[in-house]
Amino acid sequence: MKKASYSLAIPWLVFLLFITPANSASAQVSPLGGHVGFWGGFTVAPDASSGDYDDGWYYHDYDLDMKETWAAGVKFGYTPPPWKYFSFEFEYSYLNPDIKRSVLERYGSDYLAVEGDVRIHNFMWNLFLKYPLGWFHPYLGAGLGFSYSDMSAIATQRIGSDVTTAPVGDDYTSFAYQFLTGVEFDVTKNLVFDIGYRYYATGLKLKNNDLDIYLDDSVDIDFTTSMITMGFKILF
Secondary structure (H helix, E strand, O other), rough: HHHHHHHHHHHHHHHHHHHHOOOOOOOOOOOOEEEEEEEEEEEEEEEEEEEEEOOOOOEEEEEEEEEOOEEEEEEEEEOOOOHHHHHEEEEEEEEEEEEEEEEEEOOOOOOEEEEEEEEEEEEEEEEEEOOOOOOOOEEEEEEEEEEEEEEEEEEEEEOOOOEEEEEEOOEEEEEEEEEEEEEEEEOOEEEEEEEEEEEEEEEEEOOOOOOOOOOOOOOEEEEEEEEEEEEEEEEE
């Protein structure tokens, strides 16, 4: 799927390089300063891990094996005409990574494993520094906000010949942040194509309500991932 996405990007870039030099006016300077856009992409090297102390003396080092997945978002922004080098955005995005079977603890033939998926909704406020002149616009950005996650996971525990399963997912709202960089290309006076990279981080939670599963009642998970994105925005 990734190779197909990269191959689709090449014709777009060739198309833009041919048509945009003819547009001498900058699409980044719109009279009202507003824009609306959408983007899609894929996560790269997602990581979900936790290091928790149990009763202040035992250290749990958990590592969930997260599968790479697609991501998508919409955004609404404003560029103050006097400050055309800066842009502000509110963004909503969604991703749904799977948790591949992850062995959290193992003692000989005994083990504790988790498997499932996570639905993550992000609400971010972004600030960008960009070069607004011409048709080629590099940018740097940072975002702060919060994420609402819904983890649907099952823990499987084996002790001797006994095998126990129990749900360990939970809904959770956590602080989130991201760093963004990329390049925008003017397609027309009011249409802009974007290709970018972002680093995103938030928190997830494993919640255990089954006394037969030897997992903490609540485990905080740090989730981070890189993303490669492409999208469009319309200026007005």
